[in-house]
Amino acid sequence: MRRKLLFGERMLLGDGTEPFNAVIPFRLRGTFKIEDIKHALSRLQIKHPWLRALIHHDEKNVPWFEVTERTIPIPIRIVDRKGEDDWQEESKREWQTLFNYGEEPLLRFTWIKGEKVSDMLFGFHHCLCDGGSAMAFLYEFLKILDHPSAEIGLENPILGIQDVVPPEILLSRKQQLKAKVIGRLAATAVKWVPVGKKAVERQKDYMIHWKFDEMISKELVFYCKSEEVTVNTFLSTVLLHAFKKVRGTAAFNKVSCPVDIRRFAPQIKEDHIFAFGLMIVVSSDDKMSFSDNLWMMQEAVERKTAKLNPYMTMMVMESAHDALKNFTKLLKHGKSSNDCMFSNLGRIQISDQYKDFTLETIFSPSVIGPLGNTTTMVTSTFRGEMDFSFMGSEGYLPHSEALAVRDEMIQTIKQQLEYSGVS
Template sequence: MTEPRIKRKMLFAERMMYNDGVTPFNGLFPLRIRGVLTREQLQHALKRLQEKHPVLAAAVTVDGKGMPWFESTVPEAAIPIRIAERCSDEMWKEETVKEWNTGFNAQNGPLIRLVWIRGTALSELLLVFHHCMCDGGSALALVKEFLLLMDQPDADIGRERVFTGLADVVPASVLHNRKKILRARFLGKAGYLLLHALPLRKRTIDRGPDYLLNWKLSEEETRQLLRNCKAIGATVNTVISLALLSAFASVRGKKAFNKITCPVEIRKYAPEIREDAMFAFGLMLVLSMDKAAGLDFATRAQRMQALASKRLARLNAYDSLMMFEYAHPVLPRMIDFLKYGKSTNDCMFSNLGLLNIPAGYRHFTVDTIFSPSVIGPLGNPTTLISSTFKKQLDFSFVSSEGYIPYTEAVAIKKTLMGLLLRLQPDRDPD
């Protein structure tokens, strides 16, 4: 069977994250495995992933107009494995920070690698990828397939329908709609004019050292939080968003912006993008908490839930994809604006929800799946990512000293957890 190959131009969001092709913009998914692993086992599983997903074996070429393309390499570039001998349960955090700041050779590919923190019976595997190629949903699909292939080398994981352009995602009735084309062109042009009219500083913020905080709720704490969220009529996403904004306000005071950005899974709005497709374009939801005096936490959560539901109902994946594809001329200015502009939001928060990944396999068990992390050079890197595995809610908080001092991050975590664990339908956790 002919191996699938890829050659396509990057979409706007992919190109923005690719940036100059040198500066790291890396995502990372960490797993703790109990069992004996071998290099051959890992290499085989990674090779099978490349056979299904051709972008995992691609490099980046740049055409005469400066447009970057994903293009399959000849011969195929194998996914590299770096081995570090395991010294402690915390070593994976140090290796994570190291990998955030280690770029990819995009011209040679691939844009993904594996770090094996090797122990005798307990190991961590860090799947590291350039964010221009892969979002959280894509990474989750890779992890699920990777674990299956580690356990069952001949398992059938299918073949990805290779995405070649916008026409594979946006229905023809939308893509060729004259009204929508005119609107997308207008918004793209308006964005260009607006960003060029705004003043821009000439120096970047010194980001300083990056850091990671990771922690879990117990099974009982997770179960109680889910129960209480349901009782007050708000989703876990909304309650964590509100608690996070409240924590920033409490710890940072006047430095807090009362604004949080939440990525929204685009596959819910564009079913043409399959769950196992490698894709890096997301929709965004921006939320703020109601600061009106006299409101308890539950009432604030209910108001935020109503706002979130209204804004989610207005999201349109196809319109967003089309608009950004007409906005390529504004990209250099947008990158400068993100690099040099003043931060206007506290944090990005993403909840991957319940991870549909088995814990038990024939030859090993998944001891822990830590929430993934991502950090890039464009603006405020502060991010909270959560996920649930083995009935435990796990959090990864990422930032840099130049944006949020580590001591403040620890205080934000403490305040956030206090709000979540004290939440009860009939009691204000403030």
């Protein structure tokens, strides 16, 4: 089984010299055997063909996912657990470790082993899948770790754009022409955008992590419902306010928000290993109050989301493979134009209670890569607690300013809850 990487996957893959890795850490209370972990990982590979795949380039240097006849096991690394924050250091290590994707799978596993509590990490190349896919195989891993013979089914993998875009759109000459024209215009524009000779020096990468307890998390959700806005819009508004407060005129007043393609393309199932994403950009208005900004931004989010067209977006991108080098150069060498990428995974629907162990927490995933501004915030909610991972690099956002952004966000959220009388 094999398929060509899509345009977005190729961009994330790069030339193999720079990592673009994501990490999902989680904490278990219980005792475990390495044989059981290996068994669970092997079951994941049986279900999901692309977890068995390597990447090879053809004679035109085009990369392909190829499932080998002999399954190469997911690599496991074991370290002794010394403290509560070991998972953060191991996450950073995973960010910086290249995948030898021509010889090993695009997924690896780290076991931070303790006597009664263990932290575990899935590290994967971002070209393999997104956070939604990763949560699916985390759910399956825990299910099999608890019950080795548990049934998790078999994935019917996506083998190309034809498995996502309906044939009446993909084979339409009108839609094909439209995609080609838009793709050529975009490729030409990108070619002539002036960029620096050197990419911004990233310097040291960092992670900042925090949680809201169950009470504050519940109050935050209630506040958003009372204001008739989504949690995502509320947190985006808070994030923009914090960047403006901390960075002043250096802030861009722009936050990029990924939108799950599964909302628009039912062909992509929850457990599909797939990396394609959609994006909207949100901004606030300095002349408006916080509440007015909330409602204005909610309207903007709904308007922009309604205009998203995943099928045409995919067709346009697939028509522009020859412009990949210029697109990548623009992202790496162009000036940053947004403050942060913000992703809210929402409530994670994974059980915390198992026969022989307890899932104490799932830390929000982290991701960092070489395509421009690395500043990223990811939030998720598990067991009623909202969890935040804030990643960045000194060359884009100094660590001291990132800490100030975090503090301003926490303060603003608590103030809004107090003002509204929710607390």
